Amino acid sequence: MAQNEVPAGRELARVQQEHWQRTYTDHPGMYGDRPSEAARYAAGAFRAAGARRVLELGAGHGRDALHFAASGFTVQATDFSPVALAQLAERAEAAGLSVGCAVQDVREPLALPDASVDAVFAHMLLCMALSTAEIRALVAEVRRVLRPGGTFVYTVRHTGDAHFGVGTAHGDEIFEHGGFAVHFFSRTLVDSLAEGWDPVEVHPFEEGELPRRLWRVTQRRPGEPL
Template sequence: MTTTDDGGADGEPADEQRRHWQDTYTAHPEMYGEEPSAAAVHAAEVFRRRGARDVLELGAGHGRDALHFARRGFTVRATDFSTAGLDRLREAARAQGVADRLTTAVQDVRRPLAAPDASVDAVFAHMLMCMALSTPEIHALVREVHRVLRPGGVLVYTVRHTGDAHYGTGIAHGDDIHEHGGFAVHFFSRSLVDALTEGWTLDEVHAFEEGELPRRLWRITQTREDGPLG
């Protein structure tokens, strides 16, 4: 198992979130438990059916989903901007005997992804894209995901959407970003989801609920079309 660092410059709202998540992961190392998310369980089946062998996870946190992918036999590159979360993930991977199938890297998704062009079969991101990222940053990230996926590769991501009970409440930061309890969320509209499909085939937009309130999310699956984006 190896670790690399690709941090970003400070000075943006997302930097406050980076510090907040780092402190949260350090104080609450088991905040999400050990079981994989329902989205990751579904994604693993999608990836298996598509013949994927390697998975890049964005926003892996403590790694409950990355570990699930590794246990299912995928080679996994798990990224997050929290070193505390990745430290915990490496410990768990060694304990579960999957360290040989998993690498970690610190990644600020506002910067280019540290992966070569057309180098991975599948990308997974559970509630990463609906963090405190601006709409242009989200578009840039999806272009980067398109770049690193092989033609025919698949992206599965989840986001909280504008039908969520927290949308329009709390501290408003503009651009559909609202903050509650120190956590800022960019709530996705369906028009944003559709705008992110240029150069992709949109396979599914699945509505589901998770956690308290409950949170209302979409699980989006889209496939990279041949050729680079214009």
């Protein structure tokens, strides 16, 4: 590698961040106001587990973060797009809801103390342009910031999706189509990420007009609640 050459993975991450910035700028509130099906499920699961403090990773313009806040949770929302978070903050203020917002690149350690949240939610964040190694490191960080007994709900597009294998291949099951790079998950990867956790459920579902085919994964950090 030349002295000033950027590693391929980092360059893809930079391009994707710029792409999302432009997308949110050109299409404010692009996902609408209604929470995702996954967020509605997660709110119920978190409530049943006695959660109060919820961290959302990859919150975008906030349709799910606002749903959690309206459901009575204390919410910290993160995204790597400042444009999206500005839209989230504006929407939260208009709705009279309190949501903490912070820019976070999930390739870096999460800016939270150990065992500081009761639940973590990530809708299609883990299947962005992240390498398998980066995904494993992120799941380890989620485990670190979750309290014992805390719940992690995430969704990912999987290898049964119609866009798997379509477009530009970046290796490591990452394919770019229409400007968006996606890491498509195998069931083997899902199961390996659950090692050391108390697994609860891997639920298949569909979303959107294609439709996108996803898994909704629920797992808990072992241990008794603090």
